[in-house]
Structure formats: structure tokens, C-alpha cells
Amino acid sequence: MKHIIIVKTGNMTATQITNYLVNEYGKCKHDAHAMAEAINQTREDMDYDNEWDLFHLLVENKPINSLITHSYGFHTANGRGIIERIKNYYYENKE
Numbered sequence: 001m002k003h004i005i006i007v008k009t010g011n012m013t014a015t016q017i018t019n020y021l022v023n024e025y026g027k028c029k030h031d032a033h034a035m036a037e038a039i040n041q042t043r044e045d046m047d048y049d050n051e052w053d054l055f056h057l058l059v060e061n062k063p064i065n066s067l068i069t070h071s072y073g074f075h076t077a078n079g080r081g082i083i084e085r086i087k088n089y090y091y092e093n094k095e
Contacts, residue, residue: 038089
């Protein structure tokens with residue numbers, strides 16, 4: 001298994017998403033451009049500094065402790081709201 005070093009850039013790119021998903025899961029099934037834009041828009045809305053945290057919340061269900069996205073392993077209302085916001089931006093950008 002290859003390990004990827006993630007560098008914070010402030011803006012996630014479609015190439016970064018595609019590379020990560022291909023390396024970790026073998027392929028990228030989603031529109032990487034729409035996903036990158038959705039994550040970046042959500043990050044800006046929330047004034048949050050780590051787009052990779054949002055990506056991992058969406059793709060791998062990894063908790064973001066500072067945003068209290070999970071409680072006892074389940075999504076909190078905040079966690080569900082963040083995921084829904086990303087999804088809404090994704091489908092807006094996909095069209």
C-alpha cells in the first residue's frame with residue numbers, strides 16, 4: 001500500500017482528490033472537480049482551515065473533533081449538516 005503525504009494548500013484540487021482515491025481505493029467514481037469545489041466552498045463558508053478534514057469526513061467518515069461531528073461514533077447534527085452542505089454544493093457544481 002502506498003502512503004500519501006497530504007500538504008495543506010488552502011484549496012483542494014481535483015487532481016489531489018483523484019490521486020488520493022485511486023491510491024487508496026483503486027479508482028475515483030465521482031466528479032473530482034465538483035467534489036473539490038464543494039469542499040472548498042464549504043471550507044470557506046465555515047471559515048475552517050483544513051479542507052482535508054472535510055474530505056475525510058465525507059469520504060471516510062472520520063470525525064473532526066474540533067467541529068464535534070461525531071458523538072459515540074454517530075454523526076451529530078453538526079456533522080450531518082456539514083456533509084449535507086458538501087453534498088449540496090457537489091450536485092450544484094456537477095450540473
